[in-house]
Amino acid sequence: xxPFEHWMKSMDSAVDLTAxxxxxxxxxxxxxxxxxxxxxxxxxxxxxGQTHALMQSGIDQxxxxxxxxxxxxxxxxxxxxxxxxxxAIALAKFPNVILxxxxxxxxxxxxxxxxFAARAQGCDVRVVYAALDALKIARENPDKEVVFFGIGFxxxxxxxxxxxxxxxxxxxxxxxxxxxxxxxxxxxxMILSSPQNRIQGFLAAGHVCAVMGISEYIPISEKYHVPISxxxxxxxxxxxxxxxVVRDLEAGRWRVSNAYSRxxxxxxxxxxxxxxxxxxxxxxxxxxxxxxxxDSGWKLKDKYSAYDAEKKFGVTATETHESDVxxxxxxxxxxxxxxxxxxFAASCTPEHPLGAAMVSGEGTCSAYYRxxxxxx
Amino acid sequence: MxxxxxxxxxxxxxxxxxxxxxxxxxxxxxxxxxDLIEKTFRKYLESDGLAQGNDAANLPxxxxxxxxxxxxxxxxxxPLFFPGGDIGALSVCGTVNDLxxxxxxxxxxxxxxxxxxxxxxxxLEKILASMRERSxxxxxxxxxxxxxxxxxGKGDGIFINTSGVGWIVDDFQPGGEKAQxxxxxxxxxxxxxxxxxxxxxxxxxGFESDIRSDVAPLxxxxxxxxRAAPHTHVLRDPTRGGLSTTLNEIAVQSHVSVxxxxxxxPIRPEVRSICDLLGFDPLYVANEGKLVIFVPxxxxxxxxxxxxxxxxxENAAVIGRVIHGxxxxxxxxTAFGTGRILESLPGEMLPRIC
Numbered sequence: 194x195x196p197f198e199h200w201m202k203s204m205d206s207a208v209d210l211t212a213x214x215x216x217x218x219x220x221x222x223x224x225x226x227x228x229x230x231x232x233x234x235x236x237x238x239x240x241x242g243q244t245h246a247l248m249q250s251g252i253d254q255x256x257x258x259x260x261x262x263x264x265x266x267x268x269x270x271x272x273x274x275x276x277x278x279x280x281a282i283a284l285a286k287f288p289n290v291i292l293x294x295x296x297x298x299x300x301x302x303x304x305x306x307x308x309f310a311a312r313a314q315g316c317d318v319r320v321v322y323a324a325l326d327a328l329k330i331a332r333e334n335p336d337k338e339v340v341f342f343g344i345g346f347x348x349x350x351x352x353x354x355x356x357x358x359x360x361x362x363x364x365x366x367x368x369x370x371x372x373x374x375x376x377x378x379x380x381x382x383m384i385l386s387s388p389q390n391r392i393q394g395f396l397a398a399g400h401v402c403a404v405m406g407i408s409e410y411i412p413i414s415e416k417y418h419v420p421i422s423x424x425x426x427x428x429x430x431x432x433x434x435x436x437x438v439v440r441d442l443e444a445g446r447w448r449v450s451n452a453y454s455r456x457x458x459x460x461x462x463x464x465x466x467x468x469x470x471x472x473x474x475x476x477x478x479x480x481x482x483x484x485x486x487x488d489s490g491w492k493l494k495d496k497y498s499a500y501d502a503e504k505k506f507g508v509t510a511t512e513t514h515e516s517d518v519x520x521x522x523x524x525x526x527x528x529x530x531x532x533x534x535x536x537f538a539a540s541c542t543p544e545h546p547l548g549a550a551m552v553s554g555e556g557t558c559s560a561y562y563r564x565x566x567x568x569x
Numbered sequence: 570m571x572x573x574x575x576x577x578x579x580x581x582x583x584x585x586x587x588x589x590x591x592x593x594x595x596x597x598x599x600x601x602x603x604d605l606i607e608k609t610f611r612k613y614l615e616s617d618g619l620a621q622g623n624d625a626a627n628l629p630x631x632x633x634x635x636x637x638x639x640x641x642x643x644x645x646x647x648p649l650f651f652p653g654g655d656i657g658a659l660s661v662c663g664t665v666n667d668l669x670x671x672x673x674x675x676x677x678x679x680x681x682x683x684x685x686x687x688x689x690x691x692x693l694e695k696i697l698a699s700m701r702e703r704s705x706x707x708x709x710x711x712x713x714x715x716x717x718x719x720x721x722g723k724g725d726g727i728f729i730n731t732s733g734v735g736w737i738v739d740d741f742q743p744g745g746e747k748a749q750x751x752x753x754x755x756x757x758x759x760x761x762x763x764x765x766x767x768x769x770x771x772x773x774x775g776f777e778s779d780i781r782s783d784v785a786p787l788x789x790x791x792x793x794x795x796r797a798a799p800h801t802h803v804l805r806d807p808t809r810g811g812l813s814t815t816l817n818e819i820a821v822q823s824h825v826s827v828x829x830x831x832x833x834x835p836i837r838p839e840v841r842s843i844c845d846l847l848g849f850d851p852l853y854v855a856n857e858g859k860l861v862i863f864v865p866x867x868x869x870x871x872x873x874x875x876x877x878x879x880x881x882x883e884n885a886a887v888i889g890r891v892i893h894g895x896x897x898x899x900x901x902x903t904a905f906g907t908g909r910i911l912e913s914l915p916g917e918m919l920p921r922i923c
Contacts, residue, residue, distance in 0.1 A: 210845055216904045251907020322773060428905065554848065564909040566897065 482522025618712025673735025
């Protein structure tokens with residue numbers, strides 16, 4: 194049995210998600226919430242997956258008069274810096290390079306064109322579902338250089354990292370990674386420390402915490418006096434987290450609660466954390482539309498620098514050009530909503546995105562476009 | 570005359586029977602091509618049209634046929650064989666179903682094959698056997714064919730184009746522009762089976778599944794509808810782009826709004842689970858053996874009963890209605906009672922990152 198199959202078998206109960214989509218259960222929680230809420234609250238869901246789930250089920254509509262949801266910057270495709278997208282395109286243009294990445298990254302606009310356009314021009318750009326698939330391509334093409342454009346939050350770091358670890362241990366030299374790992378807690382602090390902040394409670398992303406655990410969020414909750422609840426991505430998971438945050442807000446207290454205990458061990462996942470600590474060290478990271486957030490990313494440690502594509506190929510994007518009309522940055526900071534952008538659903542659509550937030554399945558603009566256009 | 574027959578070109582002098590793979594000579598138009606047609610294609614495909622042996626099939630049309638329906642479709646799929654079907658089954662059923670949705674009775678099919686050098690003849694035979702089986706089931710004759718060979722590396726094993734002709738014999742002529750406010754929308758069965766079966770069969774996801782493609786000719790469903798719901802407004806097969814894209818096309822074509830109940834759309838639990846894991850929405854996954862049917866409300870119950878009694882229609886369900894309104898073309902009523910837009914598939918569907 195392949196490991197994934199084994200995992201699926203062991204996950205049988207978890208994969209059957211019907212219990213977490215049950216409308217009666219949702220109705221009971223909604224009734225309780227509406228009884229308990231004494232005033233409107235402003236809550237941010239950190240992750241684009243949560244934004245999509247809220248809009249897909251319409252929970253935000255059902256609570257519209259009680260809770261204002263502000264959509265957080267937790268979309269890895271959206272926040273990957275323009276410079277790195279440009280570097281990926283530049284790497285794809287090296288004659289001997291096979292550039293591999295997750296599907297969404299092909300459509301993200303760079304300063305000029307995107308990776309799809311590079312592929313149409315003859316570059317070898319391939320979609321992979323996992324970093325280890327990119328490593329497999331490297332093994333099968335020893336005369337080529339395979340670069341993996343490895344983006345993502347803490348969620349993808351163990352899988353992206355293990356590809357480097359395997360390459361290192363098996364002596365594969367034609368593989369490298371353009372690392373764009375970002376981390377949630379520094380972004381959370383950036384939002385909370387802003388004088389413009391209106392957010393009173395947070396829904397933290399379950400899959401990030403499944404890797405990292407919840408301990409990083411405790412000092413943030415303490416320092417800024419905000420309740421944070423870790424949630425999953427099904428309607429009942431989200432409602433459970435919303436209920437925890439609302440109860441804390443109504444009681445005037447703050448803490449980190451776990452509304453997703455079936456997926457998130459409080460201490461995180463030891464094996465995944467071990468890989469992260471072995472491979473990566475913190476670095477400043479430029480978030481697209483937001484700017485540089487100190488210590489908000491990971492880069493490969495010096496021991497693994499032979500696998501760092503930026504160093505290996507000496508690419509740096511110095512001049513970048515962002516769309517003049519796109520306000521994705523303000524949307525990512527929760528200052529604007531997509532319908533407030535003049536380009537939204539006009540010159541900017543999923544087929545012709547001006548900003549990354551319209552590209553990704555987790556982007557806020559894409560969520561509004563898919564679920565709410567004409568309805569607001 | 571010399572010993573070398575120059576009309577053969579530079580074909581391999583080895584005995585033709587020895588080949589177990591397609592070689593460039595099979596596309597020469599000469600003896601090897603004739604041999605491939607005789608020994609392989611004709612073994613599986615026979616019809617009056619093919620028996621004529623001419624450049625075009627000469628076929629009779631009965632007097633009661635007032636109009637004909639014509640359609641064409643090219644088929645590329647990877648892998649070529651997947652649980653529940655193969656490229657041969659797709660190439661027949663896809664064209665048959667396109668004819669059926671216009672109200673035509675499928676009659677004739679042409680098949681053009683583009684074969685890649687090196688393609689195993691045993692695989693070709695399997696595909697032809699499947700085409701024979703499905704065309705017999707659909708009551709359609711393959712009356713003309715063509716074969717070309719491309720160099721190794723310039724094809725994906727095999728591409729098949731089929732064109733179909735159907736007879737229109739009565740007033741049962743549904744069309745995408747004919748949906749009307751008040752119509753009931755019926756789906757003939759579960760969605761997402763074909764797309765997920767093919768995706769899982771690629772093996773790229775690192776797991777296997779029991780999901781089978783739904784590829785099938787839907788004659789029986791359409792024939793029973795013809796009797797049970799003669800005023801059927803729209804028939805369409807939700808193939809590429811899935812149910813959402815098909816509904817959007819119909820709504821735009823007919824200038825109406827459509828409302829679908831999320832909980833009413835039949836989806837197999839295993840399809841939903843794998844979609845959940847990969848971040849796909851089954852509403853956008855391809856089907857090859859399903860119909861979306863718009864009928865006047867008064868005929869809806871009879872239509873549903875008739876479809877459910879037909880082969881491939883046992884899981885049919887009423888999934889929505891055509892409503893008055895000029896907002897978005899398609900609205901989905903969620904399990905929680907809220908409404909949201911259902912878009913056409915904007916581009917390629919991609920698995921989520923995290």
